[in-house]
Amino acid sequence: MKQTTNTILMIRPVNFRMNEETAVNNFFQEEIDLKNAEINEKATLxxxxxxxKLKAVGVNVIVENDDKALNTPDxxxxxxxxxxxxxxxxxxxPMFAENRRRERREAIFLRLExxxxxxxxxxxxxxxxxxxxxxxxxxxxxxxxxxSIAYCALSPRADEELFIEFCEDFEYTPVVFTANQTVDGKRLPIYHTNVMMCLAETFAVICLETIDNKKERKQVVSNLEKTGKKVITITEKQMHQFAGNMLxxxxxxxxxxxxxxQAAHDSLSKSQKDLIEAHCPILSSALTTIETCGGGSARCMMAEVFLPKA
Incomplete structure (x- = not known):
C-alpha cells in the first residue's frame, strides 16, 4: 500500500460562496463583504x-468543472x-449539509474511467x-x-459507529478521539479531523492541544510514534491559519x-518549516477567499486517486 499518490482530483468552482448550511459547526468560516459572483471569481483565480503550482512540480491533476445548475457552494x-x-x-x-449532497456526481467516476x-x-x-x-x-x-490505521476526531460530522463500519469494510484499525477548539469561550468539537492533523509518509503534523483528554492524546501520539512517524506539533492559533490542513x-x-x-505556510515558525523540510519540500499557494468563506484549505481541495489503472 502507498501513503501518497501522484494523481489528484480537483473540482473547479462555479458557485463558490459562504455556505450557510455548514457555518453552524464550521467555526473556520467567516463572512466576506463581497457579492457571491465576486467571491466565486476570486476563488476561481x-x-x-x-x-x-501542482502541475508545475509534476502532480497529475484531474480538473473537473462543477455543474452550475446544482448550486453547490462547497x-x-x-x-x-x-x-x-x-x-x-x-x-x-454521508454529508451533514443537504446542499453538499448534490456534489456526488456519477460524471466524476466516468471522468476517472x-x-x-x-x-x-x-x-x-x-x-x-x-x-x-x-x-x-x-x-x-x-x-x-x-x-492500516485510521484516525477520526468525532464531531457532528463524524459519527463513531459509521467510522467503525468504514474501518471494518476497509480493514483499518480505528483510533477515535475528540478534538476541540475554543469558540466564544467554550470548547467545541472541530468539524473535521484534517484541519488539526496531517499524515505524511514519515511524519505527522498535529495540533495536540486540541485533544483535551490526556489519555486520548497519549493514544494518538503512541500510534503515530509506533508507526515511525516524526510528530511535528502546531498551536491552536496556527491551526486556525490552516496549518493542519496539509497533504x-x-x-x-x-x-x-x-x-x-500560503496562510498555513506563513503561520509556521522557521523551526517547524525546518522539521518538515527535513522530510520533503513545502509547496504553498494563496487560498485566502476559499479559506475565509469555505472554512477549508489546500488539503480539502484535493481528492487523492489511488485507483489502479485499467
Whole structure:
C-alpha cells in the first residue's frame, strides 16, 4: 500500500460562496463583504493558480468543472464526499449539509474511467444521512494507508459507529478521539479531523492541544510514534491559519511535496518549516477567499486517486 499518490482530483468552482448550511459547526468560516459572483471569481483565480503550482512540480491533476445548475457552494472540497482506494474501491460518504449532497456526481467516476482508472466497487454510506449520521470522507478520516490505521476526531460530522463500519469494510484499525477548539469561550468539537492533523509518509503534523483528554492524546501520539512517524506539533492559533490542513503528494520522478496554503505556510515558525523540510519540500499557494468563506484549505481541495489503472 502507498501513503501518497501522484494523481489528484480537483473540482473547479462555479458557485463558490459562504455556505450557510455548514457555518453552524464550521467555526473556520467567516463572512466576506463581497457579492457571491465576486467571491466565486476570486476563488476561481486561487483555484487555477493552485492547480498550476501542482502541475508545475509534476502532480497529475484531474480538473473537473462543477455543474452550475446544482448550486453547490462547497464543491471545491471533493475529499468530503468520496475516497478512491488502491484495490479499486470507491467510498461515498454521508454529508451533514443537504446542499453538499448534490456534489456526488456519477460524471466524476466516468471522468476517472476515461482517464484510465479502474473502479471495481462503490461502497455507499450515504443512506446514513436519512438517520442523521454523517462521516465526511477524508475530512473526517485520516488514513495511514501503509499501517492500516485510521484516525477520526468525532464531531457532528463524524459519527463513531459509521467510522467503525468504514474501518471494518476497509480493514483499518480505528483510533477515535475528540478534538476541540475554543469558540466564544467554550470548547467545541472541530468539524473535521484534517484541519488539526496531517499524515505524511514519515511524519505527522498535529495540533495536540486540541485533544483535551490526556489519555486520548497519549493514544494518538503512541500510534503515530509506533508507526515511525516524526510528530511535528502546531498551536491552536496556527491551526486556525490552516496549518493542519496539509497533504503530501508525489510530483515528477516520485518526488514528495507537502502541500499547504500560503496562510498555513506563513503561520509556521522557521523551526517547524525546518522539521518538515527535513522530510520533503513545502509547496504553498494563496487560498485566502476559499479559506475565509469555505472554512477549508489546500488539503480539502484535493481528492487523492489511488485507483489502479485499467
Amino acid at each position: 486561487e483555484f487555477d493558480a493552485f492547480v498550476e 464543491s471545491v472540497f471533493p475529499n468530503n464526499w468520496v475516497s478512491f482506494h488502491e484495490n479499486g474501491d470507491v467510498a461515498m460518504y 476515461k482517464e484510465g482508472f479502474k473502479i471495481k466497487d462503490i461502497i455507499d454510506y450515504t443512506s446514513a444521512e436519512e438517520e442523521g449520521y454523517f462521516l465526511e470522507g477524508t475530512g473526517s478520516i485520516l488514513l495511514d494507508r501503509v499501517n 503530501q503528494v508525489r510530483g515528477q520522478d516520485d518526488a514528495l511535496y507537502l502541500v499547504m496554503s
